[in-house]
Amino acid sequence: MAMRITSGMTQRNILADLNRVSERLNKTHQKISSNREITRPSDDPFNTSRAMALRTSMESTQQFQRNIEDALGWQDTAETALADIGDAIRRAHELVVEGASDSTPPDARLAIADEIDQLIESIKQNGNVTYRGRYVFSGTTTDVPPYADGDDAFHGSTAGVERQIGPGVSLEIGLLGSSFIGNGADGKALQVLRDVSTHLRSNDGAALRSDLQGLDAKTEELSGVRALNGARQNRLEAALGRLQEVEGATLQQLSNTEDVDIAKAMIDFSSQQAAYQAALKAGASIIQPSLMDFLR
Amino acid sequence: MPISSFYGLQTSLRGLLAQQRALDTTGHNIANVSTTGYSRQEAVMAASAALHIPQGGVQGGAGAHIGSGVDVLAYRRIRDNFLDLQYRAQATRLGEAIGKAEGLDRAEQALTEPGDNGINKQLSEFWSAWGALSLAPDDPAARTALLEQADALAEAFGTVDAQLELVGQQAAAEFAALTASGGEVDQIGREIAALNTTIKAFVTAGDTPNDLLDQRDLLLDKLSALGTTSIVNNADGSVDVTFGGAAAPMIDNAGYHAEPLGASPGGRLGALKDLSTVPGGLIDAYRVELGAVAGTLAAEVNAIHPGFFSVTHNPPADYGAASLAVAADSSTLLAGLGGASANERARAVSELSGKGPDSAYNAFIARLGTEVREATRQEANAGALTNAVADRRESVAGVSLDEEMGNLVRFQRAYQASSRAMSTMDEMLDVLINRTGRVGL
Numbered sequence: 001m002a003m004r005i006t007s008g009m010t011q012r013n014i015l016a017d018l019n020r021v022s023e024r025l026n027k028t029h030q031k032i033s034s035n036r037e038i039t040r041p042s043d044d045p046f047n048t049s050r051a052m053a054l055r056t057s058m059e060s061t062q063q064f065q066r067n068i069e070d071a072l073g074w075q076d077t078a079e080t081a082l083a084d085i086g087d088a089i090r091r092a093h094e095l096v097v098e099g100a101s102d103s104t105p106p107d108a109r110l111a112i113a114d115e116i117d118q119l120i121e122s123i124k125q126n127g128n129v130t131y132r133g134r135y136v137f138s139g140t141t142t143d144v145p146p147y148a149d150g151d152d153a154f155h156g157s158t159a160g161v162e163r164q165i166g167p168g169v170s171l172e173i174g175l176l177g178s179s180f181i182g183n184g185a186d187g188k189a190l191q192v193l194r195d196v197s198t199h200l201r202s203n204d205g206a207a208l209r210s211d212l213q214g215l216d217a218k219t220e221e222l223s224g225v226r227a228l229n230g231a232r233q234n235r236l237e238a239a240l241g242r243l244q245e246v247e248g249a250t251l252q253q254l255s256n257t258e259d260v261d262i263a264k265a266m267i268d269f270s271s272q273q274a275a276y277q278a279a280l281k282a283g284a285s286i287i288q289p290s291l292m293d294f295l296r
Numbered sequence: 297m298p299i300s301s302f303y304g305l306q307t308s309l310r311g312l313l314a315q316q317r318a319l320d321t322t323g324h325n326i327a328n329v330s331t332t333g334y335s336r337q338e339a340v341m342a343a344s345a346a347l348h349i350p351q352g353g354v355q356g357g358a359g360a361h362i363g364s365g366v367d368v369l370a371y372r373r374i375r376d377n378f379l380d381l382q383y384r385a386q387a388t389r390l391g392e393a394i395g396k397a398e399g400l401d402r403a404e405q406a407l408t409e410p411g412d413n414g415i416n417k418q419l420s421e422f423w424s425a426w427g428a429l430s431l432a433p434d435d436p437a438a439r440t441a442l443l444e445q446a447d448a449l450a451e452a453f454g455t456v457d458a459q460l461e462l463v464g465q466q467a468a469a470e471f472a473a474l475t476a477s478g479g480e481v482d483q484i485g486r487e488i489a490a491l492n493t494t495i496k497a498f499v500t501a502g503d504t505p506n507d508l509l510d511q512r513d514l515l516l517d518k519l520s521a522l523g524t525t526s527i528v529n530n531a532d533g534s535v536d537v538t539f540g541g542a543a544a545p546m547i548d549n550a551g552y553h554a555e556p557l558g559a560s561p562g563g564r565l566g567a568l569k570d571l572s573t574v575p576g577g578l579i580d581a582y583r584v585e586l587g588a589v590a591g592t593l594a595a596e597v598n599a600i601h602p603g604f605f606s607v608t609h610n611p612p613a614d615y616g617a618a619s620l621a622v623a624a625d626s627s628t629l630l631a632g633l634g635g636a637s638a639n640e641r642a643r644a645v646s647e648l649s650g651k652g653p654d655s656a657y658n659a660f661i662a663r664l665g666t667e668v669r670e671a672t673r674q675e676a677n678a679g680a681l682t683n684a685v686a687d688r689r690e691s692v693a694g695v696s697l698d699e700e701m702g703n704l705v706r707f708q709r710a711y712q713a714s715s716r717a718m719s720t721m722d723e724m725l726d727v728l729i730n731r732t733g734r735v736g737l
Binding site: 003004005006007008009012013016038040041042043044045046048049051052053055056057058059060062063064066067070132134139140141142143144157159161162163164167168170174258290291292295 | 329330404405407409410416417419420421423424427428430431432434632634635636637638639640643646647649650654655657658659661662663664665666668669672683686687688690691692694695696697698699701702705
């Protein structure tokens with residue numbers, strides 16, 4: 001159908017076209033200046049929801065890393081204390097070797113017994129070591145010192161402290177003092193050393209010689225605990241490395257999802273600008289002429 | 297039968313007068329080139345009744361009709377009622393699409409997603425705060441930080457819900473303003489009824505009040521953008537209008553009546569109603585869904601830490617998001633049972649990150665985003681269709697200046713030529729009167 005084209009129609013259509021082109025131009029400009037492909041959910045509902053999920057997982061990945069860093073600090077503290085306890089037991093071993101010798105007179109044995117008592121105190125002190133104000137060998141009751149003056153009982157809890165190191169993965173990081181330092185008369189390091197001290201004071205050489213075997217067993221037990229601590233440390237470090245990689249990958253995905261492709265946006269911008277200028281030019285020259293210009 | 301010598305003068309005079317009227321009409325068209333709703337007019341000319349000579353009009357004695365010039369029969373308004381019908385149907389759709397898109401756009405803005413102030417960000421920081429608490433369950437700083445973050449999260453839910461409520465209220469207020477006595481619908485209805493009366497009087501007298509008809513058509517266009525408008529044209533020139541799905545006509549022979557609107561009024565009013573209806577409206581549905589997210593959050597956190605959140609999800613009395621509050625305080629907050637560093641609850645809650653509440657909220661955002669996108673697309677579609685029909689209508693009824701300029705020349709020339717014909721006639725009579733029969737004078 002042939003249409004009559006009126007000047008009002010031309011003008012309205014030119015205006016509508018200009019509006020459309022400049023709206024697109026504005027949208028592209030917004031993308032470039034905000035560096036975001038998505039500025040509101042309706043821009044791309046699927047990718048908005050994806051970007052939101054990625055942001056959430058990014059945040060939790062960072063929290064897991066903080067958890068692991070805390071756990072590593074905890075492990076370091078424990079490791080230092082374990083090393084000190086190991087030194088103390090080794091020193092006790094040397095002293096017992098010396099004290100068990102039949103050539104050692106009773107008063108020398110008394111002096112050795114005093115030093116053993118000091119070593120026991122030092123082991124208990126190491127058992128009370130803290131990380132950020134928390135007793136690391138006290139189980140979950142980290143506000144209670146596991147060892148008190150006057151007795152050898154373990155005052156901590158039986159449950160270990162745990163840290164979350166990944167989605168659905170928790171790791172026990174606390175060592176219970178009762179498992180290697182001792183809890184009263186349970187045959188652990190404290191009791192063995194107390195026995196040594198008693199045997200020295202009672203001048204019982206034969207018992208001292210059998211105590212040596214007990215001390216050897218305690219040294220081995222402690223190595224086992226240190227190996228466990230070291231294995232945990234390795235596991236934590238591996239998890240940390242993995243989380244850092246995951247964070248990098250998530251960041252990359254997030255950027256792919258919501259960041260603008262600058263090169264593409266710039267090309268869009270220039271072609272839209274060209275279209276706008278062309279529309280302006282065409283509009284200006286289509287509105288201008290009229291039959292009036294050609295009639296005398 | 298003899299024919300009057302002055303017969304031709306009358307013929308030319310008719311021509312002069314008719315061309316003058318046509319020029320007047322052209323001038324009227326040009327003057328109204330920018331008038332909204334104006335339809336171009338045309339002086340309809342037809343040859344006037346011929347002079348009939350029964351016998352001897354031509355050689356051989358037969359009769360004849362001798363032309364007597366031209367008459368203006370009518371001043372016609374050039375307009376296509378069918379296109380009006382199409383245009384109004386599209387205008388109703390467009391009005392509805394615009395109203396819906398505007399409302400949903402405001403709802404979308406209320407969510408401030410994606411961004412650092414949205415619920416999503418607050419949720420992930422909430423999970424992190426639990427993670428931080430798991431590291432130091434008895435640390436007052438970590439406990440306060442968690443409780444503060446929980447407050448901020450509850451507040452974010454409350455704010456978004458209040459914003460959504462506001463969008464619904466604004467829609468309801470606009471609906472009320474449009475339909476109130478003295479509102480736009482009321483005003484347009486009264487004006488149309490008044491025009492009906494005037495037009496009827498002219499039409500009954502055989503007249504066609506073109507410019508009043510244009511005014512009434514323009515009002516009907518406006519009315520149809522507001523709601524479904526069905527129009528019946530009566531023989532007396534008046535129109536009966538039924539508006540907004542009402543049971544009875546708003547305007548009929550007896551004038552204007554304020555009729556209650558139907559269940560789905562269509563147009564902008566329909567969109568406003570869809571947005572603001574409680575329960576079941578669009579905004580209401582969003583608030584219910586957001587409240588359900590708040591409910592999920594509270595339920596899942598409370599399952600791990602009893603009594604952490606309090607919430608009442610019972611729409612429309614309470615949508616849930618608004619009532620979400622932190623019920624725990626620093627004395628009841630417990631990261632775990634059995635010791636200062638027991639943290640099984642804190643770990644379990646931070647495990648919720650990305651699960652139930654997050655995915656419920658993400659699904660909500662995705663649904664809302666899709667609906668806003670769809671509404672915007674519908675608006676663009678309806679706009680394009682309305683534009684196309686408007687073009688067709690303009691093509692028929694619009695004033696083309698080029699055409700009018702052409703007509704101006706045409707009618708001017710016709711006027712000049714009629715005038716020349718009259719001068720010629722005059723010269724002929726001069727010969728007859730002043731020079732004939734003067735032999736011997």
